Every structure is written in structure tokens, then in C-alpha cells.
Amino acid sequence: MKKNRNLWIGAGVLVLILSFWALSGEEEISRDITAKSFLGEFKDVVTSSGELMAKNSEDISGPQNARRFGLYNIKISDLVAEGTYVEKGDMVAELDKTELSGRLSELYNELEKAQSQYTQTELDTTLELRQERSGIESLEFDIRQKKVEIEQSEFEPPATIQRLNLDLIKLEQNLQQSKENYKIKKEQSRAKMREAGATLAQTRNKYESLQELEKEFVITAPKPGMVIYIREWSGEKRKTGSTISPWDPGVATLPDLSQMESKTYINEVDIRKVKTGQEVEIGLDAFPDVKLSGTVTEVANVGVDRENSESKVFEIIIEVNEADSTYRPGMTTSNAIITKTLESVVQVPLEAIFSEDDITFVYMKDGASIEKQEVRIGSRNDEFAVIEAGLEADVEVYLTEPASASDNSIRTLSDS
Template structure:
């Protein structure tokens, strides 16, 4: 039995040794992956994510007259879901009425006061003028009595006649003065009534305007379209609970889907490469198979710090050449901007390039072994770099450092120090 076990054990051991040798050889091969220098058109690309948006859109806004009535901020209490299609005049959003209801109540109190003042002024004026008219009637009656008394006293002593005459003249003077006072009191009454009436009308007008403004707190669509929430400068979209000010009154927008843009942000390192007019290839996360084209139409001159970004970024707008009714504002875009194209140049992958003491070199695989060859490099993109000198087409270079090659001397280019 033992005789049969010995060959089995030897066979198993040989199998395990073979496996170890195979995997070790594979690992060694993996360490020494090579590629060839090739000639092709070089494209310097800047890739970024962005957001699809309409080039033109109409804003749906809160009433700007709020500020005239002392309302400087208002909350959105309700808004239709984003993407809802609406016709002209359809409901879009409602604003919180707490502030305007308070102001209407205050005006109602002022209106009651103005109405009471108007009524009181009217009654006081009527009463004053009535008293003056009664006083005039009384004086006229007393003058008549004195005239009768004077006629009946023609046989009385001169002193008695003179006294009656003087009394009549005094009554005439009082009557004249009372009539003048009546005119003055009437003018005063008219002025007070006008003032009270103006205050009353002012309160009525204010109430009417506030009530009209309150009706505008139900926001409707100015035309047909799809509702897209307004995006603030911070990048946040306005929704139920957001606060809106009269100087930035938009609640939502109705985009024109016939012309679309992709808005993206490029970091401050790569923005120097971006120019208006550069061609762009775009993709949509929502439609992985769709490939769109476009051109850079606007590059911001001033950078900004956006939420989640560690460095300053610059806003870039890209006009999308294609349009489709299925494309929606807010969709995520991938933007590949062609910043430079050089035809028929020698290139190698960036992984093949090493640097030491300011000298760039590659590990060149030759017929006699591996060498460290200095290379002069040109423009680079995210994957490849142009080799201006030091290599030829189809030269084979390592993508990782070959074993034992690190200590070799770099073979300098002619004319290099």
C-alpha cells in the first residue's frame, strides 16, 4: 500500500510546483507590461460633468410690488412638482400669506379709525354750522323786534328812541359778524371733511392694493410650458419652504427646449485651455447611448468657490447642437472639450514616463536589454503625451519599472546636459 502512495505524493508535489511556477511566471510577466510608441492625431481633452439647461426661459416670479408694501421676503408654501406641464394661467405655486394677512389686518384697523374720524368730522361740522345758522336766525328775529319797537317808540323820549336805535345797530353788527363766522366755519368744515375723506380713501386704496397683492400670492403660469425649479446662485433649487426676495423674485422657469446648453465648471488649473468656439462632445447620464455635439459659447472671467469644490472653478457654457423633446433641463451631462489637436505625432502612455532630477525618461526595451532613455516631451492629455525626441515609432517601452533597471544611468539625448 505504501508503494502506491509514494508515486501519488510525488505527482501531487510536482503539480503544486508547476502551479507555483505558472503563477510566478504570470506575475513576473505582469510586472513587465510593455507598449509601443505610435503615431496618431493627438487630442488634448478636458473632461467635466455639467447640467443641461435651456438657453432661453421665462421666469415665474413672485409679485415685485411686495416691496412697496413693506414685504421684503416671503416663503414658498406650495409648488407643483418639477417637470409639470402647465398652460397659461394654470396654478404653479402659492406663497405664505402670514405677513400680508397681518398687514391687511393692520390696514383694516386703520380703515375703521379713518371711517370713524370721517363720521365724527361730518357730525361736528354739521352741528357747528347748525348752531351758527340758529344764531343768525335768532339775531334776525331780534332785529325785527327792535325795528317794531323803534316804530312804536316815536312818541317816546329821545333818549329811549336813541337807546332802541343803538340796540338795533348792535344787533346788525352781531348779525354781520355771525354771518362771516358761519362762512369761515363752513370752509373749515369743508377742509376737515376733505382731510378726513382723504385719509379714509387712502386706507381704502391701501386695503384694495393689499387684497389684490394677496390674490397674486397664488402664482400662475404666464404661458404654456414645463415647470423647472429656479436655481439660486448657491446651486440650490427653490422649492416649498424656500425664501424669495423681491430683488431676486423667480420661483420657477418655463424653459424653451428648442435650444439647450450644458453648464459646467472647470477648475482653475485647466481653465486656461478653454476658449470660446472649441468643439465639445457631450453625453447624457439619462441616455447612455446618446452622443451630442456642441461648442463652447461662454467662459467666465472670474472664478468662484462652489459647494463641495476644494479649488476655485470657472463657469463654462456649451451650446448643444442637437435638440430633442426627451431632453430635460437638469439632466447630468458629460462634457469632453477638445482644447488642442495636433496631427500625426509620436505618442506614448503617461504611465511609461518617469522623471529624475528634472529629466524625463522611459524604460526602453531593446534587443540587447533594457535601457533608461531620456525623452523630450510635448503636450499631454489625461492618457498620452507627445514625444518630441528620444523615441521612434514602434519603439517598445515599459509601463512599469522593470526589475533591476532602476540603478541604470539615463542615456541622454544629443545636446542634453
């Protein structure tokens, strides 16, 4: 009797163990995630993040002729906040005048020197010409005096009269020579004055031009609009503390918000798929619920190196079809470029694709069992893969590897 009771207890324990194992197996199976293959439209998509920008904009630039005065790198000392709406004539930026003030001081000293030189030249030439005129007047007086002596020497010996006549001829020759010298010195004086005057005028013009340039160090808006910072060649935005040059004088832009574009970069692997005219689905990180549409309008022919990218990337410009005053240049965009559309093709989630020994397969439910079925994959995007062979629509496939079927042999396409 006791023996039978022990048998019943052992059987009960065994049943409990088997029940626990069964329940554990069911829980394990229930943890396997499945999905069904389906027949539908497939979009081959190249995705990338980009930046929203205006298609057309007007640059707000600093002085254009700073190079004339040796000012090549000018620092921005103040710049209004990006996104500020300005009216025509409002201040947008101020430039550092330290170097300009130094040049103004130098030119002012040059102007003072040129003015002094002009005055000194004027005094010197006036005095020199006055001395020449005085010499001519003295010779003319000597000639008149000599003629009087000749008239009074009527009764003097012929030798005396001849000497007086020779003296008169000599004086007349000196007078003629002095008059010719006076003409030459007068021309020389005019030339000196012209040179001094030109130097003075040139220096004054440079000084006045530099004063006009100083006014351009306060940069104003050419028309109403929203201020957007310019990006430098490095990709960073130009801001307070940045420098501008005569070759790149822009400090900001006033974009036309009625026409927007998304600029993005595509890696060299996917660029062969992208062509102008392709449709694009655009999202804005700032407005997650907003979905925009666009069209690829420009595809760069030459790749460039970009920070945080190990391979070459190609610039892509996408024209945005919709416009809204709430969209701002510089907003981050997500761009899904539709490179190809396939109608009525069998698809499965990417998670359903597995590989083993260079064979691509899926775990599919076949009645009560699980089969490892080889499939041929066609195009794929970020979510789904097209099944060209090996699987039909409406078949349940596993998105995680079922432990109970991991060691099963693969049923190849030739066996199907």
C-alpha cells in the same frame, strides 16, 4: 553506482528548480502591460462636469409689490414637482399667507377706524354748521324785531331812539360777523371732510390692494411648459420651504428646450487655455450613449469661490448644438473642451510616463532588452501625452514599471 544515482537525482532536482524559476520569470514578464507609441491626431482637452440648462426661459415669479406692505421674506408653502408639465394658468406654487393675513387684519381695523372717523367728522361738522346757521337766523330775527321797536318809538325821547338805533347797528354787525364766521367754518368743515375722506380712501385702497396681492400668493404658469426650479445664490434649488423676497421673487422657470446650454466651471490653472469659439464634446450622465457637440460662448473674466473647490473657478457657458425633448435642464454633463488640435504627432498613454531625478522617461522594448529612454513631453490630455523627442512611433513601451529594468541607467536625449 549509488553515487552516480545520487548525482542523477540532484541534477533532476536542479532542473526542476531552474524550470520553476524560468516559468515564474515568464509569468512575471507576462504580467507587465505594454502598448505601442503611435502617430496620430492629438486633442488637448480641458474636462469638467457641468449642468444642462435652457438658453432662454421665462421666470415664474411671486408678487412684485410685497415690499409696499412690509412683506420682505415670504415662504413657499407648496411647489409642484420639478419637471411637471403645466398649461397656462395652472397652479405652480403657493406662498405662506400667515404674515399677509396679519397685515390684512391690521388694515381691516384701520379701515373700520377710518370709516368711523369719517362718519364722526361728518356728524360733527353738520352739527356745528347747523348751530352756526341757527345763530344767524336768531340774529336776523332780533334785527327785524329791533327795527319794529324803532318804528314804534317815533314818539320816544331822542335818547331812547338813539339807543335803539345803536342796538340795531350792533345786531347788524354781529350778523355780518356770524355770516363771515359761518363761511370760514364751512370751509373748515370741508377741509376736515376732505382729510377724513382721503384717509378713508387711502386705507380702503391699501386694503383692496392687499386683497389683490393675496390673489398673487397663488402663482400660476404664464404659458405652457415644464417647471424647473430656480437655483439660489448658494447653488441650492429653491423648493418648498424656501423664501422669496421683492428683490428676488422667482420661484421657478419655464425653459425653452429647443436651445440648451451647459454651464460649467474651470479652475484657474486651466482657464488660460479656454476661449470662446472652441469646440466641446459633451456627454450626459443620464444618457451614457449620447454624445453631443457644442461651442464655448462665454468665458467669465472674474473667478468665484465654489463649494468643494480650494481655488478660484471661472464660469463657462457652452452652447449645445443638438436639441431633444428628452434632455432636461439640471442634467449633469461631462464637458471636454478641445483647446488645441495637433496633427500627426507621436503619442503614448500617460501610464507609460515615468520620472526619476527630474528626468522624464519611458521603458521601451529594445529587442530582447528593456531600455529606460529619456523623452521630452509636450501637450497632454486625460489619456495621452505628446512625445516631442526621444521616441518614435510604433515602439513598444511599458505601462507598468518592469522590475527587471528598474535599476537600469537612463539613456538621455544627448546619448540618443
